[in-house]
Amino acid sequence: MTIRQLDRVHVAVVVAVAAGVTLTGCGSNDNNGAATVSGPVVIDGSSTVEPLSTAAAGLFMAEHPDTNVTVGTSGTGGGFAKFCAGETDISDASRPIEGDEIAACEAKGIAFSQLTVANDALSVVVNPDNDWADCLTVAQLNRIWAPGSTVTHWNQVDPSFPNEPLSLFGAGTASGTFDYFTQAVNGQEGASRTDYAATEDDNVTVAGVAGAKGALGYFGYSYVEANPDKVRAVKIDGGGGCVAPSAESARDGRYTPLTRELFIYVSDVALTKPQVVSFADFYLRSNTKIVEKAGFIPLTDDQLKTALTELDELNQKVTN
Numbered sequence: 001m002t003i004r005q006l007d008r009v010h011v012a013v014v015v016a017v018a019a020g021v022t023l024t025g026c027g028s029n030d031n032n033g034a035a036t037v038s039g040p041v042v043i044d045g046s047s048t049v050e051p052l053s054t055a056a057a058g059l060f061m062a063e064h065p066d067t068n069v070t071v072g073t074s075g076t077g078g079g080f081a082k083f084c085a086g087e088t089d090i091s092d093a094s095r096p097i098e099g100d101e102i103a104a105c106e107a108k109g110i111a112f113s114q115l116t117v118a119n120d121a122l123s124v125v126v127n128p129d130n131d132w133a134d135c136l137t138v139a140q141l142n143r144i145w146a147p148g149s150t151v152t153h154w155n156q157v158d159p160s161f162p163n164e165p166l167s168l169f170g171a172g173t174a175s176g177t178f179d180y181f182t183q184a185v186n187g188q189e190g191a192s193r194t195d196y197a198a199t200e201d202d203n204v205t206v207a208g209v210a211g212a213k214g215a216l217g218y219f220g221y222s223y224v225e226a227n228p229d230k231v232r233a234v235k236i237d238g239g240g241g242c243v244a245p246s247a248e249s250a251r252d253g254r255y256t257p258l259t260r261e262l263f264i265y266v267s268d269v270a271l272t273k274p275q276v277v278s279f280a281d282f283y284l285r286s287n288t289k290i291v292e293k294a295g296f297i298p299l300t301d302d303q304l305k306t307a308l309t310e311l312d313e314l315n316q317k318v319t320n
Contacts, residue, residue: 037067039068044079094120110269118299172198202219209231
């Protein structure tokens with residue numbers, strides 16, 4: 001299978017148990033019948049997906065103590081740069097891989113598979129002491145975040161809001177969250193004002209928003225769930241009324257336009273390593289537990305159905 005066949009390998013990994021498919025690894029079996037493996041698994045990429053992969057790594061290493069799964073956060077773009085240079089086994093991504101990144105992988109002979117691991121409600125957050133911004137429209141977000149925006153106070157967003165200084169925090173340019181947010185809010189990927197506190201580490205945004213009454217930022221839904229005392233998610237009006245980010249509103253399509261899928265990418269070279277095969281298999285078989293542990297949004301029934309027809313193809317790719 002080549003990189004150009006990527007669209008046919010959109011695998012929603014949560015359904016492995018339902019499909020009854022298990023990737024085949026190497027090694028001896030322990031008393032529970034699971035293959036015993038050892039060695040490193042190197043992951044880097046999206047800070048949004050990091051908590052999910054970290055949860056998977058912790059659970060996996062508890063079963064396979066001779067493995068060492070490391071999870072870095074270079075951002076989606078930074079992760080793909082390392083992945084396509086052959087420096088990592090798995091790349092976390094909060095958006096699909098792009099054409100220039102595919103070309104970079106092709107130039108290095110890196111073929112890969114894309115696995116959909118969860119859904120996300122990209123969340124706009126404010127300080128808990130903010131008692132005026134309950135809902136923001138996409139037009140208001142654009143007014144705040146558009147390139148060249150001069151909005152510096154909340155009353156410039158809406159005259160009913162107080163004359164409170166607006167402090168902005170958000171994703172860095174190497175982040176898939178930055179790419180997705182700018183496309184959804186400003187109509188063009190990468191189009192954004194630049195005078196804000198940019199970071200590839202969403203925990204920095206949490207701290208920034210928590211530290212200023214007039215602060216506003218954005219990141220993945222799992223960080224809202226993990227920090228209920230530090231940030232408050234606002235409702236978003238994408239044209240159909242105000243909708244709060246949640247598992248339900250993301251899965252049923254009401255939370256628009258900030259619902260997205262989250263991915264991991266696994267290289268074919270990495271799949272020659274028994275410990276990576278075993279980890280990918282664990283990510284598949286234990287996905288529901290991993291998603292719940294990390295506070296992410298599970299896949300929809302349609303995503304599960306799609307996966308049932310495609311999962312066997314990945315299994316054949318690994319075993320052949």
